[in-house]
Amino acid sequence: MAGEVESGALTALIRVQRGGASQPVFVLDISVAVPSGITILFGPSGSGKSTLLDCVAGLLRPTVGRIAVGDRVLFDSSGGVNLPPQQRRVAYVFQSLALFPRMSVEENVAYGLADTPEARRGERVDLILAAFRVAHLRSRKPGEISGGEQQRVALARSLVTLPQVLLLDEPLSRLDAELKASIVEDLRAWNQTQRIPILYVTHSRDEVDALAQRVIAIEHGRVIGQGHPREVLDAPRRTRLALAAGFENLLDATVVSLREADGVMSARLAETAVEIEVPLSYATPGDRVRIAVRAGDIMLATQHPSGLSARNVLEGQIESMEHRGTLIAVHVNCRSAVLMSHVTPGALRSLELSTGKTVWVVLKTHSCHLVSD
């Protein structure tokens, strides 16, 4: 690659508001710091992810705030700085990719190098086409190549300009897992030499796990968690984030008793007599709490299990079963509390699960996460 780039962290402290002065509607009210490497921007649709990206790229002007890359200020409402997109050195790959349909792959990639001398331009285009394995497609039009190839071309087109920040808006959402992984590997390899912040928007939990380095979770235009994906997404503190992060079971409950010494408390599920043990949190008996549990964290047994470390074993009947691709969602009614468990087709066959059958639901204390709205 032409020269190594090491750019500073992307910092954005911005507020975007719509509507009049009397009734402002906040679209985004956010403070983020993105170091070099891949950072996932995670949140449900409509949470403000694309708005943040548009502000960083200069396509949307924040109401107030400051955006900088290292020491270079891109936007500062108090200093009157607002660089146009052309001068920001921010690359942006849209969900739709936005490849120019009338231009060849090569022309697309060379588009951002208008100011580069002819000879150097060719050299850089060749290098980036090779790095993203699309050199053989150079004279084709975007409409004549596959989705994965278009993806690689869009990345090459953005990165050939040696940007200081890369923004990716769900760029891989339409690709299958294998193709996605190979493109991400190429992006990672490129990022080894060009140490720039990459902000990667997704609402797919799979992509978070595949890319996992850092995640910023946003909801309703606010940051609700940032750090390692396991810390942020595996212990969700918000209901909507829990749903988005794949916590299929959201149970309302009332705290019954606390056992501080053991670091646990018991809670009775709403409108049932079922009590389960959950991790201790700031609560007093009588408090209403909401518990999030992944369907994949719930085990099923056809006999009463013994000798288990899991503290919650509930007897119930299978209410219904749904096939979802290669997994089966089993709904179990435990004395009117309905829990969803994911099992594999193999487990379904060997346990001979069927509707109405009596099963025991096994739930570890630490698979129960307390969330708030």
Place this chain on the structure above:
Amino acid sequence: MEALFLSVRLALCVSAILFAIGMPLAYWLAYSRWRGKFLVESVVALPLVLPPTVLGFYLLVAMGPRGPLGKLWQALFGHGLAFTFTGLIVASVLYSLPFAVQPLVASFEGVDRKLLDASAVLGASALRTFRRVVFPMSIPGVLTALVLSFAHTLGEFGVVLMVGGNLPGITRTVSIDIYDHVQSLEYADANRMAVILLVFSFAVLSVVYGVNRRVGRRVWATWPAR
């Protein structure tokens, strides 16, 4: 035949001028976020609904020796604007403006905004974005605009009659010529010209609809019903 050549010459001049002024105007109409834009859109579309005599009347007043346009022209070039070929061009440009602008606006608006954003992020100026991205994707609209400007100018009657009068070789266009022949009961002569216009107009519209069909997208999308 003199009238036909005059009409063709007029139509060519008008198309060329409309190409030059229609492009930036259409670009502005397609992309401006100004709230009052609809007012400009209405002004551009006026010739579609106004009787040509109304437009022609006001143009005649403006171009006359006491009108602002006429006075300006007199001061600059030493002669009036009404009843001249130049005056006809000015009037025709205004009269055919929507026919040039609307297909252009429709095709500019048809270009995916994300492509414009992508171009800006890749460092391209608005002009370069237009030249490299918007214009190449709007060729059918540009062709439609040119062809319609030409055909509409060729066929105009009311405005020409009001502003140009009927001076052979200067302002006597083909439609005026036909009118004259009919007035003098020279039906054979009138028919000769009328057939030429009819065949030509049909050919032009076939080309326009053919192009639209081939493109698969109506560049005429915002075309008002007449």
